Amino acid sequence: MTTLDQPALGEPGGYAPEPDLGTPPVASQADATVTIDGRQVTVPAGTSVMRAAAVAGIDVPKLCATDSLKAFGSCRMCLVEVDGARGTPASCTTPCADGMVVSTQTEQVQRLRRNVMELYLSDHPADCQGCARGSCEMQAMAVTVGAVEARYGNGRDHLAESSYDASNPYFDYDPAACIVCSRCVRACGEVQGTFALTVEGRGFDSRITPGGTDFLSSECVSCGACVQACPTSALQEKSLIELGMPTRVVDTTCAYCGVGCSFRAEVQGTGEDTQVVRMMPAKTGGANEGHSCVKGRFAYGYTNHPDRQLHPMVRDSIDDEWRVVSWEEAVAKAADGFSAIQRDHGVGAIGGISSSRCTNEEVYVVQKMVRAAFGNNNVDTCARVCHSPTGYGLNQTFGTSAGTQDFKSVEQADVVLLIGANPTDAHPVFASRLKRRLRQGAQIVVADPRRIDLVHGPHVEAAAHLPVLPGSNVAFVNAMAHTVVTEGLHDEAFLRERCENVDSYLAFIARPENSPEATEEVTGIPAEQLRAAARLYAEAPNAAIYYGLGVTEHSQGSTMVMGMANLAMITGNIGREGVGVNPLRGQNNVQGSCDMGSFPHELPGYRHISRPEVRAIYEDLWGRTLDPEPGLRIPNMFDSALAGTFRGLYVQGEDIAQSDPNTQHVEAALRSMDLVVVQDLFLNETARFAHVFLPGTSFLEKDGTFTNAERRINRVRPALPPRQGKDEWQITCDIAAAMGFPMPYAGAHEIMDEIAATTPTFAGVSFARLDAEGSMQWPVTDAAPHGTPTMHVGEFVRGKGNLVETVYVPTTERTNRRFPLVLTTGRILSQYNVGAQTRRTANQTWHPEDILEIHPADAHVRGISTGDLVELSSRVGSTTLRAEVSERMPAGVVYTTFHHPVTGANVVTTENSDWATNCPEYKVTAVEVGVANARGLTDAEAAARDEREPAGRS
Amino acid sequence: MSTPTSTPASPEAGPDRSALVRAVAEHHRDQRGPLLPVLHEVLAEFGYVDAADVPVIADVLNLSAAEVHGVVSFYHDVRTTPPPTHVVALCRAEACQAVGAESLYAAAQERAASGEMGDTEVQQVFCLGNCALGPSGTVDGRLLGRLDAARLTELTAGWR
Amino acid sequence: MTTVYVPGDASAVAMGADEVAAAFRARAEVTVVRTGSRGMLWAEPLVEVATPGGRVGYANVAPGEVGAVLDGSLDADGERALGVVADHPWLAGQHRVTAARVGVVDPGSVTDYEAHGGWVGLRRALGMAPADVVAEVTESGLRGRGGAGFPAGVKWKTVLETAADQKFVACNFDEGDSGTFADRMVVEGDPFTLVEGMTIAGYAVGATEGYVYVRSEYPHAIAALRRAIEAAYTHGFLGDDVCGSGHRFDLHVRVGAGAYICGEESSMLESLEGKRGEVRAKPPIPAISGLFGLPTAVNNVLTLCTVPMILADGGAAYADLGVGRSRGTQLFQLAGNIARGGLVELPFGVTLRELVEGYGGGTLSGRPVRAIQVGGPLGAYLSPAQLDLPMDYEAFAEAGAMVGHGGVVVFDDTVDMARMARFAMEFCSLESCGKCTPCRIGSVRGVETLDRIIAGDDVPANLVLLDELCETMTKGSLCAMGGLTPMPVQSAIRHFPEDFDRTPTPEGAAR
Amino acid sequence: MGNDIARQLAHLDEEEAVTRIVAHLDRFWDPRMRRTLQALAAAGDDTLDPRLAAAARRL
Structure with missing residues (x-):
């Protein structure tokens, strides 16, 4: 057993925050060599003077700058002098040019910094020294620049009017300590992509606010990016306020979804008395690069929940x-x-x-x-x-039971085809990366019965939302491929060089029954919309498919996985960055x-x-x-x-x-x-x-x-x-x-x-290497000693890519008069899987029960209003839960989550499963919904009708 | 974490208003940077932007409600409460100060505070572009030059 | 039929021009043409009657005086009968280039514009290579009229040479400086000039869309501009095929919402994008990454309105005017406590005295001139001792002042310069976007410190503190708002030290 | 469960389908399940897809 009294391998031991170089790295072909305080340093051209200085070991004072966010230039603490340039430019917003000579510690800039800090302090609580709990960058900076005086007397300040906001279960907002550097606002936008924070008012009256309300009632998704970004104690974890500063850091990996975020577990105490003070996402984490979601960042309290069993x-x-x-x-x-x-x-x-x-x-x-x-x-x-169909399908087609890319790859994608996945809820940290790419101009096509957040939202507008009816995925993907092939948009050269079964597949997919027109009734997608989406995908320089359990948890899940692999192959979207077929795995x-x-x-x-x-x-x-x-x-x-x-x-x-x-x-x-x-x-x-x-x-x-x-x-x-x-x-x-x-x-x-x-495929893996190198993507072999971010480059693992004829065979689970609706299931951001962990944390605040989402038309005919308790029944069982009338659902389809055992959504799901792997068909269950207390009447009628219905089970 | 379901912040902010605000936003949504034109039109229609308008506008324009709130709160023109019956705006910028704007502004404020002008808001503005003929101001939107206290009293006589 | 010209200019309207026009319209024998203002604002409403000898003017006409105007009897021997307006010394001495048509033409008539030399510059430009148009503007020596004085040609060249699928021309018509109104007067009186200038700019830099950002305080100008744009589209000067050239240019008007800071170009771009008008850090410069992150030529109204003349008459002709590196003319605006305020366009190099005492006729109050603020609320206060300074960017900079947008605000000897210094800080605190610390907090501390000085509270120490604060704001602010606010404050202290030499009084203030 | 596999391969000709079903059952099914299937096929269970039955006989 590992002894905890010594730091784990690779750990320096004591607590120190991750180094912050002030501004993000710059990718540039050219280099610039600059002289800063007499030290020469060579950086990619365009790198900020601040970052170059940090690389050279010189810390320029800063408050609004942090290397996870674009330079902002507001705090004016980082002013420097540049030979031959006018004035005192901010080092965070000044790019390095070759030959530049910079002084960061002249008498002038030191005086300016001291005086700027004095201004800050003149509008800051007097007990600053006491409140900071050791994590305040501003306090440290005040010491650094030597600002002790506050000569402005008792002027106006914003302290009295500030109201403390403790509404979020995990962090507090104390506007009195806020210096309006906008790091939180920028983190919420640039990193998380939610834009839940803003500055309210202007000038001296500028205040950070989650949209004029409190945090809990705001659009905030509690990812923690703002708290992480805050340089003062204005936004701070409740755990840190309660426990004080950590003394030690343990680098580890989140145990929630398949994104696999790297975290720094910040702890205090030793042995039995060890306590986690907070979980901080690690900037060095390959999957998350410093970002997190509400689960990984905050929902670790189940570890100490009283329900936890400690004895055999x-x-x-x-x-x-x-x-x-x-x-x-x-x-x-x-x-x-x-x-x-x-x-x-x-x-x-x-x-x-x-x-x-x-x-x-x-x-x-x-x-x-x-x-x-x-x-x-x-x-x-x-x-x-x-995800068993993923393993089967990708193995059959590509030769490896795994996704083809690393997450970073999405930064090169021009079109993303998202099928049966809801990343903003189920894979939030990947979703943030994806949304950032969309804000840069990439397009997304969402194929999902539900109008998920990636269809429409702040700075997100899907090029198309194709509400594919549950159970019709294979027909859908075939129609996509049919369009590509019959409109001549396929990559003939790629197919001939890299794939097998090409001619038979092309003949198969071109058959009229696979056309968008022929499948329109099955998929529910108007043919012209589907054709437009197919063209968008096929014509993009880089098009990537991301998918989730909405693909796999079907009786044809494996066929669908192969269908997506086909689509990627016929368009040549495999074997480089920005493309591929990528499962979003459910569990860590x-x-x-x-x-x-x-x-x-x-x-x-x-x-x-x-x-x-x-x-x-x-x-x-x-x-x-x-x-x-x-x-x-x-x-x-x-x-x-x-x-x-x-x-x-x-x-x-x-x-x-x-x-x-x-x-x-x-x-x-x-x-x-x-x-x-x-x-x-x-x-x-x-x-x-x-x-x-x-x-x-x-x-x-x-x-x-x-x-x-x-x-x-x-x-x-x-x-x-x-x-x-x-x-x-x-x-x-x-x-x-x-x-x-x-x-x-x-x-x-x-x-x-x-x-x-x-x-x-694991030949080169060992704890020692992982501790030294951080992480590695398998295969790690002699040929790829540092792992393989992108697979199937130049050649598929199985040699030639295998085009499989993916005939659409409908599920036997059909709606009928007794069960006229289709139930599909999914996840919500705050809860995880069956909720065993998240239900034992304050994440309960957001989603205390499973909710049935139902389209207004379906709700109307059943007399259901939002908040009603409804009975959800299928051929195999029934359960009761609360309804929410929602236009997110298409008519005829209802949706719920399965996080709460009390609801037991799986009481109603059937034993149907994927033909190849037996992955259950969670996503298609014929159901009926009725207001709970009106059930008695309808039951008898339903039973009478049932005798005329075929059993319909295999 | 869930979309906040705002309750109407005032009696006028009912479903009709919401539909109209949505229509206004949709009318402008294909322009580049449509938020200010939308806010201007909502102001023209209702005289102010209600808190309940914010999520509607945000939804149509692919913005967060927080972003819209931030913009609404930045610009002086964007009222967030129903406007008063009358507005007197007096320029307090340098050119008008050079010809007595400060005392005019003080007098007007005093008169408004006394209730003599009824439901009137006296605002300060900074420059109406009439700097050669100050003191300048607007009375219910009408631009005036060479204003003095007597003229202002004459213009606002009978206001309730 | 008699043609009578009544200005529709906002300043004229503020003095009753609409009522005067209505009174003329009531007369069947009169055709009323609403023009812009000639710039003799002290004479508004200035009515002109068409005569064979030219347009004869009458100053300060009231609605009841239209009969007297028509029969020529109004103040026939007095100062209000101005004679042929174009020959009036106040106008005749000016050198109008940018404002040549203002007050003359019907701002709503595209044909009247063309009859007065309009569209010549655009047509010539469309026959040239874009780079040659840029070269012509560079040769003219035209510098940004918004205040910073950056060479327009150099900026355009950057935009032209920055590759992008989409570029923009953005016109800064957020003329918020107190004491300035030239942008407004030119657009109200001659809006097609701006349309033409922007279209030329679009062609020169490779932009197909233009945006005019105009402050909401200018409803008359907004209306005039919208009317002109519509007419320009109708007549093929805007749209898919400008003047049959195949070049596309679309022009949009966007109205601000009450924020002085949006006159700062990067705030203006943020505002155009529908955001809070917060200043952006530079670099990148807008010419490379401007509106929506795309290359954008951002120019002031007057800069763009000068371009058609430069293209029509050649860059060299314009460069012949002026002094030193300040080429061409400037539209000076005489404002504040001044007897004859208005718009005076003259080549650079004219002295402040010629403007204040010559054209302006001294103070309105008749009291001695004590202070002159040139260049808006961020410009320096000058003392009468400096009246012989030539209007020249470099000469002013050397004197610790700035020409800015050419606004000249005159104060008589009743002014309290400590209060004006306080107002400079107050204005900054009210209009700061709040992004950078020196401006956001510093301006409030500036007001408080000046309050203590005005109250006579430990004046020497507070003057030292104020001086350090001014240094912090000047050198530390993100944009010119915080960076220049100390200019009026420090110039007031420098030139009028006696106003800061306070002793405490029981009431806590005043001398 | 076996019928599901047969249904997915219904588009193939008889021989190809049976071959593929056999391969799939060999690769993924526990021998006890295969034996149960064989027994059902031998007993002439008419709920079995004919091709599945054919495959069961060939296991």
Whole structure:
């Protein structure tokens, strides 16, 4: 176990903020060599004098400048003298020109800075020294420039009229401490892209305001960029106010969505007393480059939530009370129970499910335990229910089960085709990057049934919103490709050189049934609109596809992924920056858990279990013979459980009873098992059916790696010691050992070493290298020693790109008179997945319950108004929730989130799944909605009608 | 985090007004930098920009409500409350000060404060471009030169 | 039929010109033409009657006097009968280039404009290569008339040579300086000149769109300009095919909303973009990254209104006028406490005395001149001892003053210069955009410090503090507003120290 | 579940479809599931897509 009393690897130890060079870097072919205070420094031409000085080791005083924002030039603290130039220019807004000679410390500029600071202080609280809590740049700057006097007496100030705003649950706004430098306003616009802040009034009366209201009722999305940007204590984390300054920094990785943001966990105390003061996004983070969202930045409090379980527990029956036991007893009960089941019901009667929220190392040992200690391949991961079609589809077409680009690539895209994803809610930090690109002039086409924020909003206007009806994605993407091909917009040279099955595919896609006109009725998209979108995509210099679960969670999810790959290939939009096919992964380590061999049919690195040469690698190392046949997938496990052939399950960090479709079915399966072992932070829904509960660790306690949606392997480092006393990978290893298969590791780094030694795409990865280099995108091989940001350059991983004939086969889930509406599901910004973490934080403030969004026309005929409790029912179940009448939805489609167990949206979702991977069809459920208290009447009528309806289930 | 659902800030700010404001904004939205023309037209129509107009304008123009609020609050011309019955604006800039503008302004303010001018707002302005014929001012929008207190009293006589 | 010319100029209207025009219109035998003002504002309403010998003028006409005007009996031997206006010494001594047509032509008539030499410059320009048009303007020595005096040709060259799909011409018609009204008078009296000048500029720099940013305080000018633009479109001087040249130029009027700072060019661009009128840091300069981040030629009204004459008559002819590096003419505006205020266009080099005592006739009050503020509220106060300064950018700069936009505001000996210094700071505090610290906070501290000085509170120490504050604002401010506000303050202290030498009184103020 | 696969490949000719179904089942299905399918096919379960049944017989 990592000892926390020493700084983690690569850490300097004590607390220091990240260095700030004042202005952003400049990309320029030419260099400029300048002399600053006698020191020569060479920088890209156009770099600010301030940044050049910082590079040369000279700190020019500044307040309004910070290197995440464009130079603004308002504070006038950074004035310098330039030989041969008039006056005293601001160093932040003055670009370096070759041969420039700059003095930053003349008597004149020192006097000016002192006098400007004196002006600041004349309109600042008198107790400035006391209030700053150690994080105030202004206080530090006042000392630096030697401003002590305030000769202006008791003049006008803005302090008395300032009202403290504590409405946001995570940070306070104290206008009295504000110096109106606009860093917050600029951060909200330039970095986050929300524009929720502004300056109100003018001149001396200028005030920063979230639009004339308080923060909580404003457009603020609480990403924290403004707080991070504030140089005073005007905007400050409540946690910092409460706890004081951190003493130490631990670089780690967020455990929410698949963006995988790098954070500096700022902590104080040691050992058991360690506390996280705040989470600050790291500028050095490849995925986020200093930005964050409300979840990663603030919603880490679940780590210390009272619901958190810290002791192993067992019980003989799920009707019994839990009994706290020692680790040894709990592990023994699990191991003995599994062994007994195997004795009585066969080797294949047990299995394990690993979590996409755990580290690569934790996931790796789960599949190792199943394959080697259990002796079968009954291992699956929660990626099954979200992005398994991505793995399948991209592997079939490109040869790699992963996205093609890094996030930064979007900065080169001219047209973005966004399909079935809602990044501003589900992948906010990527959304900010995307919005910045849109503000630079790139265009976006949104294909989504719902009018998401990227369709229309501040400084965002989609070139087209195509509200593709749920279930019709394949018809849609085929019509796009049809348009491209029949209008001659395809890239013939790329196809001939880089792809196979070209002629048969072109003939297939050109068939009239794939035309926009022919598919119009199915997709709901007017043909001419679709054609315009296809032209926009095809004719862009760089066009990129980004997609989410709105693609994968369909009965044709895999076909759709291949359809998008086809579209990218026929337009040559693959193999360079700014293009590609890019999944936005739901969970932090979906990519990693798939990479780690969590699927029943493949070993780490996506190598099929049937390949003897691959099995041999592991058999030699582990000393066990591996089963060459695929094992059970999650839904197969449930079916087998109900059939009595599958009786024991180890579930790591995943609440299958809530997150998997058709809850009743899942619960029945769990109930039928002899032994369910749940390893989690909380007693989740699944734990209701468990016999052994093994407390897990939060990401703040983990040592390992996560792999994000761009294949970036990021280090996760423990900011706190494991609160329940054991690393999670160790728990798994203990069970394996108790079953007779020791898996001894001295630390997580040894697990990664084993991964690297056995998996070619990870060959160059080690903790030591990650600590030294920050992060790496796999494959990391001899050919690409620093990783691979862009894949399929020059050649596809599988050689030629495979054009697959993606025939549109509609789902069997159809609307009818009894269930006339289609339900689709999604996420909201403040909550995450089933809410296990975010519901245990102040994020509840924004989204305390799941809401059903319904189109005004659909609401009208049902007598539903916003705020009504409504009954949502499908063929498999029903639930009650509150309605919101919303024009975001197209008529005929309703929408909700699945963050709250009390709502249990998955009570209504069906068992339909992707034909290739069994990824559940969460996005298409035929439903009816009615005002809750009027249900009794309609039920009888519905039952009568139902007898005339075909069952319609397969 | 959710779009704030503003309640109308005044009785006039009902649904009709909202639709009209939306129409005004849509009329200008294809211009470059349409916000000031929109605000001018809303001012011409209603005399002031209501807090409830702000999110409507923002939505049409692809701006945040905060941005519109910031702009509204920057410009002196953009009233955010219903206008008074009468407005007297007197120039206080140097050229008019050179011919007695300060005492004229003070007198007018005093008269307004006394209630003698009814529902009248006396505003200071800085330059109406009539600097050779100061003191200058406007009375309900009409430009006047060589103003004095007597003339002002005459012009505003009978105001309630 | 008798043709009577009654100015529609805002200053004339402010003195009752509309009522006078109505009185003339009531007479069947009279055709009324509303012109701009000749610039003899002291004589407004100045009515001119067409006679075979020329347009005969009458000063300060009241509605009841139209009969007397028509029969020539109004003040026949007195000062109000001006004779042939063009020959009146006040006008005849001027050298009108930019304002040549102002007060003469019907501002609503595109044909009248053409009859008075309009569109000649544009037609000539369209026959030249854009670079040659720029060269012609460069040769003329024309410098920005907005106050900064930057050579217009150099600016245009930068815009022309900056590659972009879209460029703009932006006209700064946010004439907010007290004591200036030349922009307004030229546009009200001769709006087609601005249309022509901007169209030439568009052609020269490669811009197809122009924006005129005009302050909302100028409703008469806005109306005149909109009318002229509409007429120019109708007659093919604007639009897809300017004068059949194939060149496109569209012109838009945008109205400000009450912000002095929007006369600063970068604030103006922000405002045109629909934002808060906050000043931008430079670089980049607008010529490279201006309106919506695209190359933009930003020029003052007078600069652009001079361009048609330069193109019509050649750059050299214009460069022949003036003195030193101040070429051509300037439109001086005589304002404040002055007997004969108005618009005087003369080549650079004329002395302040000629303007104040000659054209202006001294103070309106008849009291001695004590102070003259030249160049608007950010310009220096000069003392009578400086009346012989020639109007020349460099000579003024040397004297610690500025020509600016050519406004001359006269004060008599009742003025309290400490109060004027305080007002300079107050104006800055009221109109500062608030972006940079020296201006935002400094101006308020300036007011407070001057209040203490006026109250006689520790005057020597407060004068030292004020001096340091002025240095901080001058050297530290982001734009000219904060940077130049100390100029009137410090010049007042320098030239009128006695007004700052206060002793405390029980009331806490005044001498 | 197997029917879903058959439905997706319905556009192919019989031989190609059956070959692909077999390959898919081999690659991704647990042997026990394959055996169950084979049993169903052998029993002549008429809910099975004919091509799936053919594939099951060829496993």
